[in-house]
Amino acid sequence: MRTLYTEQQIAERVDEMARQMAEDLPKDFLLAPVLTGAFIFAADLLRALYKYGSDPYVDFVQLSSYAGARSSSGVVTLLKDFSVDVEGKTVLLLDDVLDTGRSLHFGKGMVEDRGAAEVKTCVFVKKLTGHAEDIHCDYIGFEANADDFLVGYGMDDGGRMRGVPLLGAVN
Ligand SMILES: O=P(O)(O)OC[C@H]1O[C@H](OP(=O)(O)OP(=O)(O)O)[C@H](O)[C@@H]1O
Numbered sequence: 001m002r003t004l005y006t007e008q009q010i011a012e013r014v015d016e017m018a019r020q021m022a023e024d025l026p027k028d029f030l031l032a033p034v035l036t037g038a039f040i041f042a043a044d045l046l047r048a049l050y051k052y053g054s055d056p057y058v059d060f061v062q063l064s065s066y067a068g069a070r071s072s073s074g075v076v077t078l079l080k081d082f083s084v085d086v087e088g089k090t091v092l093l094l095d096d097v098l099d100t101g102r103s104l105h106f107g108k109g110m111v112e113d114r115g116a117a118e119v120k121t122c123v124f125v126k127k128l129t130g131h132a133e134d135i136h137c138d139y140i141g142f143e144a145n146a147d148d149f150l151v152g153y154g155m156d157d158g159g160r161m162r163g164v165p166l167l168g169a170v171n
Pocket residue numbers: 034035036037038063064065066067068072095096097098099100101102103104156
């Protein structure tokens with residue numbers, strides 16, 4: 001595994017993102033992490049947001065399209081729906097990685113269809129695949145090469161390595 005970003009670099013970037021979000025977003029926004037991969041990022045971001053005076057509601061949605069493989073199946077499956085009604089809310093959809101853009105596009109569509117007042121999107125890392133240009137992302141933590149398979153900080157390889165505290169690449 002190659003290290004792309006260290007724990008220290010990640011902590012600094014997450015802090016910076018939280019400061020910006022606390023400035024931009026309404027006090028009562030809904031933070032909506034996309035499980036499974038976004039859970040580590042969400043936990044760190046949420047605590048950094050609190051430090052900057054932002055205390056959002058939190059609700060999870062779970063999507064899957066890789067099912068343990070290193071390439072997308074092409075089909076996004078909803079494994080767990082939101083538990084709250086998103087109608088009228090400002091929703092910040094949070095994902096760990098943007099690759100083909102299918103997962104974020106699917107999640108954004110769900111939230112828009114249900115009448116959210118505003119949908120913002122955030123990814124911890126955007127892969128420079130070219131596909132993801134189709135979907136606008138409001139907050140991007142880091143960028144990575146298209147041919148890197150990313151692990152750590154919530155991202156798995158066949159279900160493992162989510163607990164690696166840095167952002168790594170295996171390929
Ligand atoms: O831009 P895309 O090509 O859609 O890829 C990004 C998605 O891939 C991963 O999800 P995965 O389906 O592997 O599920 P997981 O979060 O449970 O690991 C990741 O968490 C993103 O949601």
